Amino acid sequence: MNESASSTPTCGGQRAPASPLAPTPEQRDGPAPLAHFAQMIDHCLDYATAAKAQGHPVVGIMCEYTPREVLLAAGAVPVCLCGGSAATIPAAEQSLPTNLCPLIKSTFGYHVQRSNPFLELADLVVAETTCDGKKKMFELMGLNRPMWILELPHKADTPAALDAWTAEVKKFAAHVEARFGVTLTVEKLRAAIQRMNRERDLRRRLAGLLARDPPPLTGRELLQFSSLISGMEADLVQYERAWRWYSARRGPPAAARAKPVRLLLTGVPTVHGAERVVEIIEASGAVVVCTENCTGLKPLLEDVDPQAADPLAAIARKYEHLPCSIRTVNRRRLETLRTLATAFQPQGVIELVWQGCLTYEVEAVTVQRFVETELKLPYLKLTTDYSPAEAERLRLRVEALVETVRRRWPAGGGGR
Amino acid sequence: MIACGIDAGSRTMKVVLLDADTRQPVRALAADQQPRQAELASALYQRALGEAGLSRFEVAKTVATGYGRDLIVEADTAITEITCHARGVRSLLPAARTLVDIGGQDSKVIHLDAGGVRDFVLNDRCAAGTGRFLELVAQRLGLPLQDLGRAAGRASQPARITSMCAVFAETEIVSLLAQGAAVEDVAAGVLQAVADRVATLGSRGFAPPVVLTGGTALIAGMDQALARALGQELVLAPDPQLTAARGAALLACDWIRGTMLAADS
Numbered sequence: 001m002n003e004s005a006s007s008t009p010t011c012g013g014q015r016a017p018a019s020p021l022a023p024t025p026e027q028r029d030g031p032a033p034l035a036h037f038a039q040m041i042d043h044c045l046d047y048a049t050a051a052k053a054q055g056h057p058v059v060g061i062m063c064e065y066t067p068r069e070v071l072l073a074a075g076a077v078p079v080c081l082c083g084g085s086a087a088t089i090p091a092a093e094q095s096l097p098t099n100l101c102p103l104i105k106s107t108f109g110y111h112v113q114r115s116n117p118f119l120e121l122a123d124l125v126v127a128e129t130t131c132d133g134k135k136k137m138f139e140l141m142g143l144n145r146p147m148w149i150l151e152l153p154h155k156a157d158t159p160a161a162l163d164a165w166t167a168e169v170k171k172f173a174a175h176v177e178a179r180f181g182v183t184l185t186v187e188k189l190r191a192a193i194q195r196m197n198r199e200r201d202l203r204r205r206l207a208g209l210l211a212r213d214p215p216p217l218t219g220r221e222l223l224q225f226s227s228l229i230s231g232m233e234a235d236l237v238q239y240e241r242a243w244r245w246y247s248a249r250r251g252p253p254a255a256a257r258a259k260p261v262r263l264l265l266t267g268v269p270t271v272h273g274a275e276r277v278v279e280i281i282e283a284s285g286a287v288v289v290c291t292e293n294c295t296g297l298k299p300l301l302e303d304v305d306p307q308a309a310d311p312l313a314a315i316a317r318k319y320e321h322l323p324c325s326i327r328t329v330n331r332r333r334l335e336t337l338r339t340l341a342t343a344f345q346p347q348g349v350i351e352l353v354w355q356g357c358l359t360y361e362v363e364a365v366t367v368q369r370f371v372e373t374e375l376k377l378p379y380l381k382l383t384t385d386y387s388p389a390e391a392e393r394l395r396l397r398v399e400a401l402v403e404t405v406r407r408r409w410p411a412g413g414g415g416r
Numbered sequence: 417m418i419a420c421g422i423d424a425g426s427r428t429m430k431v432v433l434l435d436a437d438t439r440q441p442v443r444a445l446a447a448d449q450q451p452r453q454a455e456l457a458s459a460l461y462q463r464a465l466g467e468a469g470l471s472r473f474e475v476a477k478t479v480a481t482g483y484g485r486d487l488i489v490e491a492d493t494a495i496t497e498i499t500c501h502a503r504g505v506r507s508l509l510p511a512a513r514t515l516v517d518i519g520g521q522d523s524k525v526i527h528l529d530a531g532g533v534r535d536f537v538l539n540d541r542c543a544a545g546t547g548r549f550l551e552l553v554a555q556r557l558g559l560p561l562q563d564l565g566r567a568a569g570r571a572s573q574p575a576r577i578t579s580m581c582a583v584f585a586e587t588e589i590v591s592l593l594a595q596g597a598a599v600e601d602v603a604a605g606v607l608q609a610v611a612d613r614v615a616t617l618g619s620r621g622f623a624p625p626v627v628l629t630g631g632t633a634l635i636a637g638m639d640q641a642l643a644r645a646l647g648q649e650l651v652l653a654p655d656p657q658l659t660a661a662r663g664a665a666l667l668a669c670d671w672i673r674g675t676m677l678a679a680d681s
Contacts, residue, residue: 365619372535378535379535393541396496396498396538396540399496400496400498400499400533403495403499404532404533404536407531407532
């Protein structure tokens, strides 16, 4: 750079007047509150280790259908065990087929290698009859781990499904009581419900900030605000702080130069370690303003009534409503997409499907039709796995979607 | 003033120079890819300018596309081959509604509407349905690639290749040849298999007019094979291997004229 240019920052040597604006969150409240969650794994491990030393059971969970309230009420520590690492997949493929979804293989690889400290701490692993790949993988895992399987009805929104699921949640609660020698009183359940409602509310409010145009944080940053363990007080305090911090922030994040295209992400979860796809999307001229999946808003949208006379039935109802692609017919997912599209005003929808996830892959046909005809938005399906070699393939598609949204030449066909 | 498009494709590098005012072609060159593709692009760019009697200072904007688009040092911006193909076809055949590109390492179907790309489907996971597969087959049959289509044209009983996987299809070809199938019949069967594979990309149909583009369209008989697979006539893009480079150059023209949304600038 030319020296004289860099030494004359202001025109005619005049000083810029002091800003009449309120102090920025950085000035008032210190640096962005991402630091706490950058150490998330360490915090969770310390927490789980200390809790276990004090006699609290650690319970591994495999899916958003596991009612965390039941575990919290029992004084247990619910920790998410979904694998997001490509590194554990080769170990899993010694027994699992290669064309199974990477999330299942990665999770199982940790099990085989005994390399997930939370799984090794776990006194119990809770899993569900969701997709076939998981169901059969849990059988293998259950050969040498204590497992409890919740039977999830696959037909959605029928009275019979809700009855069956409620009975299943109550059976689980009874098992937890017997196994850990606790009594799940109505008071304990209500306290757990309130704690989870508070966590959901805080995370919902934080996610809701991305409805702003421009959003004060990116989708990748939002993804950082999550924890393997639910209901930790230290996390709740930090969610609250993050909401205040970003809420006071105006304008786009510093890194964003051109105005990014607003996208809604739906489909499979981007669990810890597998956030790469969101990074690729946001490096291609887009911002993920809303995420309809299990690591996004899906499990946060509905709370549990803390005053319900039968807390377990109220808990069961909330979880039965989760719109996973293993349900048939999964109409709630489309309703959720409509609600979120209205709230977040995306300019396009990306569906992420992990390679080998049959239910999301097939349901994508329905979602595409819905997005294009009902929401009238462009739709792109990305099918990929945890391999970093996939980045270029994904980038090409997302960039093309971004170009399609922006219309590189004027409507009406452009000049010849 | 000159607008330039550079298409760094998986098998070939293409450079197109247009007069930015008239949008008429000034010079177009193509060369086989090489490992150091940035150097190849520079050399081809210089050669195109030299042959047109121009200097690089007369080039107002350069747009790069293709899988190597971010490596091209001459480029002012990079735009995906999906948008560039669409732009290139729109200029030559404004009525086109569907664009099929069978490239070196992928194939794509692009749906167009009045404003440009409506949506697109890509196959870059499976070699069946790509030019690379045809290269492998030509090699296996002992034919230069350009003769594959001519051989297929002489087929009396086109063979049926049933495997959807390029690796297994090659095994199938070996076994067909071992059973005494004619090279011509196998060649015809392979062209049809590639076309059938591409046809599966059109889950949303192929609204006419359908335009075939990409280097593979240069293989004689590829267009008829695809027409059979789609059950409809299609239009062969002129100079099909240059479509994306031409589209990139046209987008550079649009940029110069201020009609492109230069979101990256």
